[in-house]
Amino acid sequence: EPEVTQTPSHQVTQMGQEVILRCVPISNHLYFYWYRQILGQKVEFLVSFYNNEISEKSEIFDDQFSVERPDGSNFTLKIRSTKLEDSAMYFCASSPIPGPGNTIYFGEGSWLTVV
Amino acid sequence: KQEVTQIPAALSVPEGENLVLNCSFTDSAIYNLQWFRQDPGKGLTSLLLIQSSQREQTSGRLNASLDKSSGRSTLYIAASQPGDSATYLCAVSGGGADGLTFGKGTHLIIQP
Numbered sequence: 001e002p003e004v005t006q007t008p009s010h011q012v013t014q015m016g017q018e019v020i021l022r023c024v025p026i027s028n029h030l031y032f033y034w035y036r037q038i039l040g041q042k043v044e045f046l047v048s049f050y051n052n053e054i055s056e057k058s059e060i061f062d063d064q065f066s067v068e069r070p071d072g073s074n075f076t077l078k079i080r081s082t083k084l085e086d087s088a089m090y091f092c093a094s095s096p097i098p099g100p101g102n103t104i105y106f107g108e109g110s111w112l113t114v115v
Numbered sequence: 116k117q118e119v120t121q122i123p124a125a126l127s128v129p130e131g132e133n134l135v136l137n138c139s140f141t142d143s144a145i146y147n148l149q150w151f152r153q154d155p156g157k158g159l160t161s162l163l164l165i166q167s168s169q170r171e172q173t174s175g176r177l178n179a180s181l182d183k184s185s186g187r188s189t190l191y192i193a194a195s196q197p198g199d200s201a202t203y204l205c206a207v208s209g210g211g212a213d214g215l216t217f218g219k220g221t222h223l224i225i226q227p
Binding site: 042043048 | 123138147149151156157159160161163166167168204206208211213214215216217218219220
């Protein structure tokens with residue numbers, strides 16, 4: 001069964017460093033998403049991406065964050081100048097189109113620890 | 116702003132019992148509602164999706180219902196098994212490319 005794959009599974013970074021999280025969405029999907037889950041808290045929407053541009057973003061997704069689809073398969077989340085509070089599990093997701101009957105498929109997550 | 120609440124936060128039952136997990140949402144103008152399963156340190160696995168025009172969906176031992184007007188959904192698990200132990204998340208979509216709004220989940224433990 002097709003799946004969303006994410007790398008790395010775990011990354012430890014120094015505060016102030018830049019981090020890039022990578023995702024390979026399901027191949028025939030058109031919408032891509034990033035979510036995050038701080039330990040013990042709800043899963044939160046960050047951003048959706050379609051046709052090489054951001055479709056929607058939450059108030060969490062500020063200038064520190066950016067997304068890119070550098071080639072036909074990868075979808076990346078860049079976090080500039082990381083802060084301690086950026087420590088979280090980051091999930092990539094994809095869907096065919098955001099129709100009412102279309103499930104959003106999630107990857108296994110990238111656990112980011114900022115020290 | 117949409118808020119999703121799940122009750123109970125945690126539940127521990129003996130194997131074989133039927134159980135119900137509850138989800139409520141504050142804005143009834145939803146596109147669809149999904150139930151997910153999350154194992155510790157893992158990603159989210161979609162269990163069921165109910166479109167806003169539907170009342171329920173079934174998959175195996177799972178049945179999810181939706182009452183959009185009252186802002187409620189339930190996930191019914193029949194004949195629970197230890198392998199069902201996980202956190203169950205409810206999430207609603209406002210439509211289009213809007214992100215899902217998640218509840219905090221119900222942490223379920225099925226005792227062998």
